[in-house]
Amino acid sequence: MKVKSDQSCEYKRYAFACLLCSLVVNIVLSYFVIVGKKCSLSWSQSAAAEAEAVALISCSGHGRAYLDGVVVDGKQVCECNTCYHGPHCSTYIPHCPADVNSGDPTFLEPYWMKNAASSAVVVAGWHRMSYIFSDHSYTSQELEKSIHRLHSIAGNAVTEGKYVVFGTGSTQLLNAAVHALSLDNSSTPSKVVVSIPFYPAYKVQTEFFATEEYEFDGDVSSYTNNSGDSVNAIEFVTSPNNPDGKLKKAVLKGPSAKAIHDHAYNWPHYTAISSPSDEDLMIFTLSKLTGHAGVRFGWAFVKDKVVYERMSTYTDDNTFGVSRDIQLRALKLLNVVLDGDGRSLFKYAYEIMKNRWESLSRTVALSTRFTIQDIAPSFCTFFQNVRGPSPAYAWLKCEREEDEQCYQVLQAGGILGRDGTLFGASSRYVRLSLIKYQDDFDQLLQHLNKLVLQEEGATRDNI
């Protein structure tokens, strides 16, 4: 009986131990089931998995696969940055020129990859099918609120007491503004003027869409001898300026002078914020703020009600307002910018732009052949300190007498900039974009260094 009793005890112990183990396993598994529950999704799951699979396609850090990219063998292919090719963008193309022509703000891509979770948007198949929002407008109230909050954090614009117009990119708003400001029953067309150097789209767009109410008339300085009152002109004021990053004020004064303040670059990334801009018509764009040029979203603050209504009519008759998908995406992105203290994007972007400017400046400092614009350090209300320059573009000048065609000089040296003549300036100038991918900037520096090292003067005097 002793044996049997012992055996029984033994069994009991085994059984108890097994039960205990099993219960522990139960608890552990229950935990995973409960935690797992959090990720249990229904209709959105396959779209999410699809997006993550595309994001995992390796393009060696020199390219990217996109959900709507060309599909080969059932998989989206890598779209490589300039100077890289191959199925994984891993092959560098030797002697490839640096393409720093466009203002593609892709330098901010890494920021969005770091903030992947907060910046993703899931759009349901039935999302906002209607033309209108519930308040019968074409515009999202939540997006408008976020825009106001953003400006109050950046301190770059007085938005209170002004109407807001949304645009399919600021591009649409530029012409909407010209249109709105020109409708004053004047017998002669309004003259649309700029100060040189100026963003080429002003000329191209104004000439393309010209009506009987307005026409492009180039340089504002030809008007400065007239009194402001008699001038029937609309002035584009780009501050900070594209291409040279200079802070600008309207040249034309007087009660009848009209100005469109293009503040695309008026963010702490690119310039010291001295005080909030408080102009009658100010235009901003998501493109240069968050880097999402492809989304096509811009907004304008307009003081005058009639001008606001005309601009709204323009966007309504042109495109029935701004796509509800664009507005949803912009809202999500701006809310990421506003996360926490709302300063992280600005800090990140400024650091990159400042470093790029410093690198470029070091190279140009070795040269007597090339110069770039001078921007003085200045106190920034956003950073609460005196900060150095961090412009979006370098406005490079070829100083040698024989280098009159600066674009060609740089092109021969493997740098594709944008010809100064397109900005209304001399062909001695070229705009170099500093806001593209790191790859593009690295290639620019590499080619510029080579050019500078070829200078006799540079090698003798400075190295």
Next chain:
Amino acid sequence: MKVKSDQSCEYKRYAFACLLCSLVVNIVLSYFVIVGKKCSLSWSQSAAAEAEAVALISCSGHGRAYLDGVVVDGKQVCECNTCYHGPHCSTYIPHCPADVNSGDPTFLEPYWMKNAASSAVVVAGWHRMSYIFSDHSYTSQELEKSIHRLHSIAGNAVTEGKYVVFGTGSTQLLNAAVHALSLDNSSTPSKVVVSIPFYPAYKVQTEFFATEEYEFDGDVSSYTNNSGDSVNAIEFVTSPNNPDGKLKKAVLKGPSAKAIHDHAYNWPHYTAISSPSDEDLMIFTLSKLTGHAGVRFGWAFVKDKVVYERMSTYTDDNTFGVSRDIQLRALKLLNVVLDGDGRSLFKYAYEIMKNRWESLSRTVALSTRFTIQDIAPSFCTFFQNVRGPSPAYAWLKCEREEDEQCYQVLQAGGILGRDGTLFGASSRYVRLSLIKYQDDFDQLLQHLNKLVLQEEGATRDNI
């Protein structure tokens, strides 16, 4: 000992039973953990969960909550259909008029809710930040391919050998086409003409954006006495027509006659497809095809290269092409339409439209006061049978002599249509939209039935 042994047996049995239960639980939990694993997502998970949470907000089938809707107490609020209110849109507003004014194609919302999984899109924070696609264009190749496939399934347009222009809604393309066709160095502006009744936006838009090259000139019939050659005119041809659903051909003939074929409604939902349209300039829109008016996407097929280039320049200078987000969403939606044999959306949409038309016709048949347009059954190459009418709008006429202001007659009866005079027609006509939510259609029928029942003639002769 017997008792003890029995007790021991009992214990063993209990222990064994517990162990068995626990092991079964283990197996079940393991299954959930393994199955749960399949949904393991990383960065897209919270966005997906957020979208699903919004989709779960109950609005009683009479409204919808949206991701970018107004947030109250941390949750998006319901946006209610017309005539419903309350936090869950569960309260019907008595004596509420039927709003059948706009062409909001929300009748297709249930289709997208049924196809929730395949139609969802997850947009990564870094999705297509650049202005350009990898081929340096502003347009998605994959989207263009899907559009071609779609037309070949619907059999509604010959797309081979034509250029494609994308637009921010077909609205943008309408004016782009006018602009492109008017640039012929003529000394007098091109006359933009229409046949009555016509879609009001042609007039509103053409007048708003008029340049020195073109002007709106109303009814095409005033030109039919001239020879086509001498007429410097651009004709809008809407087929099927908005508002009356009639199939139209260009009125102006001859080598210099120019026409813009607006084919917004040229889909099997709304009309029998007799043969693929093969016009020089044809415009389509996502809005009336999939019901996504809010996305703002349209496309044009253009035969002439110069016209194509001018239209492209228009969209480029106006909005830098079409938002990459719009293109991604359109691609996803069109690919759902193309799923399987690519016929399911058309069948679904046709059934609804046919049923609505039949219901409306039954009511109007009881009336001597109101008539609607007559559309003869016709052979449809898509359905391969003779099919009855299913137009997007009813073009209602008030027949009584005293009912000259038909809009007001209907308004007094609780129906808000769109006044015939806006379409260039008599005030005896009103357009009633049949493509809105089922709620809107139900309310229309309810009010119309009431109006018809009030007719003396109807009650005496027909009931």
